[in-house]
Amino acid sequence: MSAVGGCSAQSATNPADRRSTAPSASAAEDPRMLSQAELEASRLTEKEMAALGYSSIWDDSSLKDLARRGRTAVEPMECIGLGDVIAGGYPHASSAYAQVNYSPRETAMISGYVVLASDSQFGARDFLSMAKNSLKKCDRYTHPGRGGGEITTRLEPGPSDNWGDESISFTALSTWQAEDGPMDRRQVFTLVRSGAVTIRFDLETFYPAQYPGKRVTPKINPALIAQQVNKVQAAQRN
Structure with a gap:
């Protein structure tokens, strides 16, 4: 796994799976936060990820570990909402954090993370709102x-x-510009809010600037998103 956050095994998504992750009355009425133990248990297991075509491992990074990295400085500042999603993927006041590192089994060139975080519902909403506003105003940053x-x-x-x-x-x-020449990174992100919990999915791949072959932008399997969101929502209802 790379330390920076697919062509996944694209399985057909059952329309019922997609509908089940749409806002529901129970989800809207139950914004409850999940504890650290509940959030960790809400991650997709290695077996569940394998059924979707991914190799995976549960990451033991903690909020304390992540806090040491600090916030990424971006220019212009109107892009900070997306900078936060890309660099960390969780609200800064989160009380619980859990992560899965994963990669499509057919290639080691693509890897990514599923990042789950629990905050207040206000904090989770604010995180999504900042990202949405940045996406409207910002088409590039440094x-x-x-x-x-x-x-x-x-x-x-x-x-x-x-x-x-x-x-x-x-x-x-x-x-x-890397030590051995220019580099090109392609990343795809989906950020989801379920009540007070945010879930960030991403996949990325790298190419040297002089790479002679076809460059592929990763794609996240919709079935992965559906299954992970469903599992979080089930935990919130319990």
């Missing part, structure tokens, strides 16, 4: 790379599928 230098990220909205209580999806195309 930020410092972890190893120095500057990364330029271009943003493209869509697809417009609806998940949970609300969601957004977008593609981030980044370029920067």
